[in-house]
Amino acid sequence: MKSPSFLLQCLQIFSITILLAVSSVAAIQRRTPRLSTIRGVTLKHPEILSAPLSEDLQTFYYNQTLDHFNYKPQSYIKFKQRYVMNFKYWGGPNAPILAYLGAEESIDDDLRVVGFLNDNARGFKALQIYIEHRYYGQSIPFGSREEAMRNASTFGYFNSAQAIADYAEILLHIKKKLHAQQSPVIVIGASYGGMLAAWFRLKYPHIAVGALASSAPILYFLNIKLTPPGGYYSVVSNDFKTCSEMVMPFEIRNDTMFPSKPFDLKRFEDGCMSTYGVRPRPHWVTSYYGGNDIKLVLRRFGSNIIFSNGLKDPFSSGGVLENLSESLLAVSTKNGFHCLDIIISSESDPKWLVEQRSMEVKIIKRWLAKYYRDPKALTKL
DSSP states (O other): OOOOOHHHHHHHHHHHHHHHHTTOOOOOOTTOOOOOHHHHHHHHOTTGGGSOOOTTEEEEEEEEESOTTOOSGGGGOEEEEEEEEEOTTOOOTTSOEEEEEOOSSOHHHHHHHBOHHHHHHHHHTOEEEEEOOTTSTTOOGGGSHHHHTSSHHHHTTOSHHHHHHHHHHHHHHHHHHTTOTTOOEEEEEETHHHHHHHHHHHHOTTTEEEEEEETOOHHHHSSTTOOOTTOOOOSSSSTTGGGTTOOOOOOBOTTSSSOOBOOOHHHHHHHHHHHHSOOOOTTHHHHHHOOSSHHHHHHHHOOSEEEEEETTSGGGGGSOOSOOSSSEEEEEETTOOTTGGGBOOOTTOOHHHHHHHHHHHHHHHHHHHHHHHOTTGGGOO
16 A cells, blocks of 8 residues: 555645534545544654664564354455564563554554554563554455455455454464463554554453553444544545444534535445445444443443543544543543654654653553562463
8 A cells, every 4th residue: 555645645634624623524425535643644754654664573474364253164264464573672471562453554554653662662671563454455355455345245354343353363373472471462553443452452351451542533433323523534444344334424514614414324325235235234333342321331341541632633522531440541632633642753742742652651551560460460361
């Protein structure tokens, strides 16, 4: 995947900002641009995308299962899923693992932009792992992108539940391969990937000790209405996912400078059927991940998650902006924007950004200290 030009990215960010400034909700159209970590970082460091990747990065491929939730013969088809590791600062077995959960792009793009892992690996003596999301980059099932996206029978395996199970398989594989079963894992994600990181911690607490969910608009999708208040978001560039598990009923209201365009579920369903041969299930996300009062659910059953947001990011309105418990913590900055806290650091970074990252590191250090103090921790998988 080639990164779009700097000018195009600026225009995309500017267009989105204008829409949100007038409190409008953009209507979902085919090929909606996504807002990922790259869109923001190029405004700050446009030279990063052209910089060579570190020589410390090593690429591996895992024979991933196509379908984790079925026992039909075709479910056992394998595909090569790419992950990248950096051993430079790792203290060996028992030392921490920082694992970045890839989202809507090739992992190559994330490796150039995401700096939180490498910036803190030395202090944690941590192994760095970056895992590519299925159906992106080189992690394509069925041999080719064309075949993988041929019809509903092939791209039906492109969903978040399968992706989270992918990450679990790979992390368990790595821990076994490196004799690091006792190494605590912190999962990290940005935007859609941040939601995956938070959900991963809830679903696999025996694998992930904690999670840093950066700019994760998790409340948009774990709410009975699925309707963000004045937001605009496309989970992935390929809108098949918006036609399946992540239906987002956006509309343009009549109180904006744009012509009113209410959301028409019937028309949306018909469009999905004609384009992909699938009929949307609007409430699947709330059924699978939980809904209604998700903050109450998190308070009762969640722990060790940082929800970080920059309040200049329009999607922060769908994020967790208040502490929910002693270990479900919101770290927000007034001037921050989308995923700013986990991108590569710079000497020119403002004091408030440095402090935000420092606070996140201190929280993770507390989690790890508690893990190592627990005598039973050394017997965990």
